[in-house]
Amino acid sequence: MPKSTEYEAKIADAQGFIAYDAEEDGVWHDLITRQLPAVRQHMARQYLHGLHLLDMPTDRVPQCPDISARLGDLTGWRVEPVPALIGFGRFFGMLADRTFPAASFIRKRKHFDYIEEPDIFHEIFGHTPLLTDPAFARFSQAIGEAGTRCDKADYSWLIRLYWFSIEFGLIRENGALKALGSGLASSVTELPWSISAGPEHRPFDVIDILRTPYRIDIHQPVYFVIDDLDDLFAAARRDLLADVAEARRLGLHAPKYPPKQAA
Numbered sequence: 044m045p046k047s048t049e050y051e052a053k054i055a056d057a058q059g060f061i062a063y064d065a066e067e068d069g070v071w072h073d074l075i076t077r078q079l080p081a082v083r084q085h086m087a088r089q090y091l092h093g094l095h096l097l098d099m100p101t102d103r104v105p106q107c108p109d110i111s112a113r114l115g116d117l118t119g120w121r122v123e124p125v126p127a128l129i130g131f132g133r134f135f136g137m138l139a140d141r142t143f144p145a146a147s148f149i150r151k152r153k154h155f156d157y158i159e160e161p162d163i164f165h166e167i168f169g170h171t172p173l174l175t176d177p178a179f180a181r182f183s184q185a186i187g188e189a190g191t192r193c194d195k196a197d198y199s200w201l202i203r204l205y206w207f208s209i210e211f212g213l214i215r216e217n218g219a220l221k222a223l224g225s226g227l228a229s230s231v232t233e234l235p236w237s238i239s240a241g242p243e244h245r246p247f248d249v250i251d252i253l254r255t256p257y258r259i260d261i262h263q264p265v266y267f268v269i270d271d272l273d274d275l276f277a278a279a280r281r282d283l284l285a286d287v288a289e290a291r292r293l294g295l296h297a298p299k300y301p302p303k304q305a306a
């Protein structure tokens with residue numbers, strides 16, 4: 044997550060609805076219209092099924108209460124608007140409570156292709172379809188539960204599991220690589236890159252993931268691939284705090300990305 048942002052949270056009314064203007068609705072329309080063909084081609088079938096179930100609008104920014112009503116019936120999850128940047132403590136606590144924290148602003152056109160901080164296109168279009176899947180939903184909650192029990196010093200370790208699965212995970216589908224993660228569903232350039240021959244593809248392994256450093260501002264040089272979404276049920280049953288301790292003992296892998304240039 045970036046440390047600062049030029050965007051301000053949109054404030055919801057008492058029912059949780061947010062007033063977006065015509066320009067903001069237009070940005071949503073243009074983003075989703077551009078992204079849908081690539082998503083249909085490269086995203087996992089579970090994501091596409093979730094997208095179908097949620098039936099989100101293309102002509103305006105969706106509203107969290109509408110998405111929550113559909114999610115609630117399926118997996119008990121809901122989506123709640125939050126400020127653009129929230130701390131890890133609150134973030135993990137909300138996941139443990141089956142509440143997805145959604146940044147409520149939508150990007151400006153100058154950030155149409157790429158924005159470092161998550162906006163509502165990333166949150167709703169990227170994240171919520173897979174929260175209709177019981178295994179994915181349970182795994183997301185398990186990461187939150189581990190986060191509420193772990194030391195603050197362990198946040199940066201635990202968040203790698205979130206990063207390489209919920210944000211940037213891949214899955215094998217009939218022998219072909221498909222994308223699962225929200226950061227891929229909402230990125231016009233990283234989605235095809237992730238399943239190309241360019242990056243390294245490693246098997247989903249919790250300890251290996253916890254030991255893998257990442258940068259948020261580049262296309263990932265390595266992705267982790269699960270064989271079956273139900274494998275996430277097994278991951279959710281693990282003692283993730285013991286896994287973090289083991290990963291700490293083994294140490295971080297050397298980064299596969301170049302060091303960030305000083306600003």
Ligand SMILES: [Fe+2]
Nearest residue numbers: 161210225226
């Ligand atoms: Fe995200």
